[in-house]
Amino acid sequence: MAGNQGSNAAQLKDDINRGRTGGKIPLFDPAAAPLGTDEEAAGTPISAAAADHARMQEIRRPARPPSEQDRPPPARWSVILWAAGAAVIALALVILMQ
Numbered sequence: 001m002a003g004n005q006g007s008n009a010a011q012l013k014d015d016i017n018r019g020r021t022g023g024k025i026p027l028f029d030p031a032a033a034p035l036g037t038d039e040e041a042a043g044t045p046i047s048a049a050a051a052d053h054a055r056m057q058e059i060r061r062p063a064r065p066p067s068e069q070d071r072p073p074p075a076r077w078s079v080i081l082w083a084a085g086a087a088v089i090a091l092a093l094v095i096l097m098q
Contacts (some may be wrong), residue, residue, distance in 0.1 A: 007051035009036025012058065021058040 013035040019026030039045050046054075 006048045008048065009046060009051060010034070010041075012051060012055050015055055015059060023058075035086050036084075 013031075015021055015094060016035075017026065017028050036046060
């Protein structure tokens with residue numbers, strides 16, 4: 001948790017993924033380049049003090065329950081496709097029965 005001396009970017013990413021920062025629902029979020037990779041590749045990884053500070057700043061935000069905006073939109077296209085498929089089948093049956 002925040003405040004532990006020796007924090008790193010991976011621990012901050014874990015806090016974010018677990019929903020501790022209040023910025024998202026607790027769910028793993030894959031990244032093409034994990035948090036802190038750019039700094040490490042440049043030879044300037046973030047210090048433990050900077051990581052501790054970032055974690056404390058992020059966790060200090062009040063966690064909020066998921067809102068309607070956080071939920072994915074309903075799968076309207078799948079409903080439309082199923083309805084169109086059923087209409088095509090029904091039309092084909094009507095034509096074949098004549």
